[in-house]
Amino acid sequence: MPDLLMMLAVFAATFAIGYLLITRVPSLLHTPLMSMTNAISAVTIIGALMIFAHQTGVLEGTLGAVAVVGAAFNLVGGFVITHRMVHLFKKSTPPSPPAAIHDSRKQAEDGRLRNDDRRSNIGGQLR
Amino acid sequence: MSNATIMLIDLAILAVLIAGIRLFRTPQGARYGNLTAAFALVLAVAVTLQRHGLAQPQILLPAVLAGSAVGWWVAIRTDMIQIPAMVAFQHGAGGVAVALVSFVELLGTAGTPVSVVGKVSGMVGLALGAATFAGSMLAAGKLSNRMKPTPKVLPRHNLVLLVLAVVILALAGWIFGVDHRRATMTLLGTIALFSLGLGWVFAMRIGGADMPVLISFLNATAGLAAAFCGIIIENRLLIACGATVAASGSILTHVMCKAMNRRLANVFVGIAPSKGGGSGLGGTFGEIQPAVSSPVQTESPALAALGALKAARALVVVPGYGMALAHAQFAIVELMKQLEKMGKTVKFAIHPVAGRMPGHMNVLLAEADVPYDKLFEMDDINRELPETDLVLVVGACDVVNPAATNTEGTPISGMPILNAHLAKQVIVCNLDAKPGYSGVDNALYKDPKVIMLLGDAKKTLQDLNAAMVSG
Numbered sequence: 001m002p003d004l005l006m007m008l009a010v011f012a013a014t015f016a017i018g019y020l021l022i023t024r025v026p027s028l029l030h031t032p033l034m035s036m037t038n039a040i041s042a043v044t045i046i047g048a049l050m051i052f053a054h055q056t057g058v059l060e061g062t063l064g065a066v067a068v069v070g071a072a073f074n075l076v077g078g079f080v081i082t083h084r085m086v087h088l089f090k091k092s093t094p095p096s097p098p099a100a101i102h103d104s105r106k107q108a109e110d111g112r113l114r115n116d117d118r119r120s121n122i123g124g125q126l127r
Numbered sequence: 128m129s130n131a132t133i134m135l136i137d138l139a140i141l142a143v144l145i146a147g148i149r150l151f152r153t154p155q156g157a158r159y160g161n162l163t164a165a166f167a168l169v170l171a172v173a174v175t176l177q178r179h180g181l182a183q184p185q186i187l188l189p190a191v192l193a194g195s196a197v198g199w200w201v202a203i204r205t206d207m208i209q210i211p212a213m214v215a216f217q218h219g220a221g222g223v224a225v226a227l228v229s230f231v232e233l234l235g236t237a238g239t240p241v242s243v244v245g246k247v248s249g250m251v252g253l254a255l256g257a258a259t260f261a262g263s264m265l266a267a268g269k270l271s272n273r274m275k276p277t278p279k280v281l282p283r284h285n286l287v288l289l290v291l292a293v294v295i296l297a298l299a300g301w302i303f304g305v306d307h308r309r310a311t312m313t314l315l316g317t318i319a320l321f322s323l324g325l326g327w328v329f330a331m332r333i334g335g336a337d338m339p340v341l342i343s344f345l346n347a348t349a350g351l352a353a354a355f356c357g358i359i360i361e362n363r364l365l366i367a368c369g370a371t372v373a374a375s376g377s378i379l380t381h382v383m384c385k386a387m388n389r390r391l392a393n394v395f396v397g398i399a400p401s402k403g404g405g406s407g408l409g410g411t412f413g414e415i416q417p418a419v420s421s422p423v424q425t426e427s428p429a430l431a432a433l434g435a436l437k438a439a440r441a442l443v444v445v446p447g448y449g450m451a452l453a454h455a456q457f458a459i460v461e462l463m464k465q466l467e468k469m470g471k472t473v474k475f476a477i478h479p480v481a482g483r484m485p486g487h488m489n490v491l492l493a494e495a496d497v498p499y500d501k502l503f504e505m506d507d508i509n510r511e512l513p514e515t516d517l518v519l520v521v522g523a524c525d526v527v528n529p530a531a532t533n534t535e536g537t538p539i540s541g542m543p544i545l546n547a548h549l550a551k552q553v554i555v556c557n558l559d560a561k562p563g564y565s566g567v568d569n570a571l572y573k574d575p576k577v578i579m580l581l582g583d584a585k586k587t588l589q590d591l592n593a594a595m596v597s598g
Contacts, residue, residue, distance in 0.1 A: 004244050007358050007366055014367040017145060018374035025151045027479055027504055030379060030486030033151055034346050035214050036161050037375040040144070041221045041349045043168060043368035045191075046175045047228040047360050052187055053179035059312075060231045061183075065190045067227035072194025073201075074220040079165040080202035081213060085490055086161055088207070089154035092498035 032085045039078025045071035136174055137363050143167040144368065154499050171364045207494045208451050211342060211483040212271035218345045219263030225352040226256030226322075230315055232359045234308065241359065243303075248358035250299045250318065255352035257319045258326030263345050265330040270338060270483055278334035284397055291325040332397045336525075336564045339383045340394050342484050347376025379485045386479035386505075388531075388542035432554045432578045433594050439517035439552070442466060443508060445476045445545050446488055449522020449557060450584060456495035458588035459521060463497070465595050475501050476508040476518075476545045478526040509546050518550040520571075521584050524563030529570050539565045553577040556584040 025033050048067035051060060144167035150160030181187065205213045229252035235241050241249065268274035281287055298318045305311055333341045350372025357365030384391050392398075436442075444463070450456055463473045475497060481488035489502055503511075512518065520527055527547040531539045547553050548571050559581055560572050571577055580587045 003361065007361070007363070010363050010366045011354055011370045014141065014370040015374045018148065018371035019378065021145065021148050022151075022375045022378050026153075027382070027477070027486055028489045028499060028502060029151055029154060029157055030382070031210060031214075031482075031484055031490045032157055032161070032486075033375065034343065034379060034485060035210070035217075036151070036164055037148075037372045038214055038217050038221065038346060038349065040164060040168065040368050041218075041346075041353045041372040042224070043171060043365055044221060044224045044228055044353050044356055046171060046362060046365055047232070047356055048224060049172070049175055049187065050179055050360055050362075051228065051231050052182045054182075056183070060234065061186060063227045063231050065186050067224040067231075068187060068190035069194035069197075070220040070227070071224040072191045073198040074194075074217050074224065075168060075198065076195040077198030077202040077213075077220075078217050079161060079168075080199050081205060081210070082161045083158075084202070085207070085210070085493075086154065086157040088490060088493040089157070089499045090493070090496070091155075092500050 028089075029086075032082050035078055035082040035085060039075055039082060042071045042074035042078060045075055133178075134363075137367075140167055140170045140174070140364060141367050143170065144371070148371065168368075171368075175362075175364075207490050209271060210490060211338070211487060212267045214484065215263050215267035215270055215342050215345065217263075218342070218349045219260045219267065221349045222256045222259030222263060222345075222352060224256070225349070225356045226253050226260060226319060229253040229256060229356050229359060230319065232356075233302075233315055234312060245359040245361075246302065248355040250302070250315075252352050252355035252359060253315065253319060254295055254299075254322040254325075255348055255355065257322035258329065259345055259348045259352055261323040261326030262330035262341070263326075263349075265327055266338065266341050266345060269334060270342070276334050276338070278337075278397070279331045280397060281328065281331075284328070284332055287328055288325065291321055291328065295321050295325065329395070333394060336387065336480065337389070337394050339480055339482070339484050339487075340380060340387075340389070340391070343376055343379035343383050344391075345376070347373050347380060350374075350376055382479060383485055386543065388539070428578050428580055429590075432580055433591060435517050435552050435554060435578060436466070436591060436595060440471055441511075441515050442471055442473045442517045442519060443476050443512065443515045443547075443550070444473065445478075445518060445520045445523050445527055445547055446492065447478075447481055447521065447523025447526060448483065448488075449524075451482070451488075451491050451522070453522055453558070453584040455521055455556075455584040455588055456491055456497075458585045458592065459519075460495045460497060462588050462592040462595070463501075465592055469595075473501065474503055474508065474511075476505065476512075476547075477502055478505055478523070478545055481523065481526060505543060505545055512546045513549045515550040516552065518547040518553045520547060520553060520555045520557070521588070522557060524557065524569055525565045525567070527569070527571055528563070528565075528567060530567050533570070537565070537567045539567055547571060548574060551576070554580060556580045556587045558582065558584070 045068065048064055048071050051064035056064060144164055147160045147163030147167060150156035150163060229249045233241060233246065233249040233253065269276045295318055298314055302311060302314050305314065330341060350369045354366050354369025354373060357369055380391065444459060466473050475492060477488050482491065492502060493499060525539055527545050528539060529548045530537050531542040531544045534540060553576060555572065555577060560579060562568050572579060
């Protein structure tokens with residue numbers, strides 16, 4: 001029983017702390033926030049690893065292995081994509097544009113903008 | 128190692144995790160916050176291995192490597208417009224892991240018999256994990272447009288959900304009277320199957336504009352499932368991390384509901400805001416059609432728009448999901464740079480539900496090189512809109528529909544909007560003048576101070592920019 005109380009206390013305390021901290025995250029960062037917390041929920045990998053600390057039959061071993069794969073995917077994928085996202089957010093730079101690292105997709109987009117010679121009706125009106 | 132030491136180490140890891148989340152107050156801090164949280168999880172895995180040993184490395188190492196490699200590969204290749212689908216898919220991967228771990232632990236192979244509390248939480252973990260998995264897969268399918276994003280309603284949908292839930296509860300109760308391993312296994316398998324069904328049926332009815340609510344809710348259930356899984360294996364770290372995620376998901380769910388003036392219960396029991404059953408807000412969404420030449424579309428709107436752009440000093444851009452669909456964000460940035468070169472100020476007004484998940488529009492614009500200090504939240508920019516010379520609406524409809532505040536009884540009545548109609552002049556670059564997801568006609572379109580530029584937003588903006596550059 002003291003164990004149960006302790007676990008409930010851990011749940012309540014971290015939920016409360018999480019709640020207080022996350023209400024202060026600006027909506028600007030809500031997507032990376034969700035992506036990161038999603039990666040945090042992959043902490044289940046601990047449980048999956050613990051399965052193997054005991055003797056496992058074929059069924060337990062297989063299910064455990066699938067759980068490890070899923071959790072590892074969630075963990076690594078979640079943090080890597082959050083990393084990419086938070087690095088997209090940049091502050092305004094002073095007038096002289098620095099030779100910033102250009103995203104490859106952005107360059108492709110630029111190229112398409114220049115090469116695009118089809119004109120819409122609005123373009124026609126402007127000429 | 129004494130219990131006190133173990134407790135202290137766990138607390139230290141949690142402190143690192145909390146420090147990581149705390150850093151998410153600013154975009155600069157978030158870079159380190161993400162790394163800090165990742166470090167906390169690495170520590171958690173390390174202490175688990177230290178306490179329980181790396182048993183059966185011939186299975187574990189390939190499994191960890193395979194999962195990590197695929198996760199990394201998918202994460203570096205995903206397009207920013209596909210982030211919502213990716214995140215939904217990740218919720219599913221987390222859900223399936225929780226369900227499987229709970230299943231194995233419930234079989235009682237861990238040596239010690241499972242306590243009643245352990246059994247109950249294990250079954251909650253199993254059911255919630257499986258339901259999250261099914262719901263997330265469906266959400267990922269809808270968000271990536273591999274499946275129709277519209278809500279699908281079964282006959283007697285609520286009854287089906289209720290029956291599924293009752294069956295799961297009954298099966299869970301039955302387990303306590305069974306101690307034969309094989310029978311337990313069959314029962315647990317059946318619970319898992321019904322939970323998958325429950326998650327699927329639950330998610331299929333939610334679509335269109337309600338997707339940000341669904342994805343946030345799945346975030347919360349994935350965390351909650353992990354916390355319950357932590358109770359059965361009696362692991363503090365798992366409980367704590369799960370609780371944090373559950374808190375985050377709950378907050379985001381609440382924020383999304385508030386931004387759409389929807390009650391969570393209405394989203395879930397299928398009370399759609401629009402008469403047609405198809406709910407939704409956000410922008411001109413649907414198959415791309417050739418620009419309709421509406422009667423208003425004469426020589427003048429484009430020239431009028433050009434004149435307005437040249438005359439304006441302070442401009443605000445209102446982007447909607449239609450902008451992302453038209454891939455117009457890069458064209459907007461070109462225009463923004465040109466306007467700034469001419470000494471004008473350009474700001475972006477972001478409605479909380481713009482995009483397919485909370486905050487999605489910010490990521491899309493950040494990717495297109497819009498500095499984040501030009502992105503403004505609804506309440507902040509609404510104060511400035513009456514003083515704004517020109518608002519440029521790109522692919523957004525319902526979020527600027529004054530009917531939300533002026534008219535009673537429409538599906539969007541009461542929804543907070545960006546007050547574009549209060550600005551001195553407005554240009555609308557939408558695909559067409561049809562109503563948005565909500566099905567409510569946008570009165571803004573008929574306002575005399577509004578210039579409608581219908582058609583592909585990307586082309587429209589490029590042409591405007593070209594005309595601005597050439598003088």
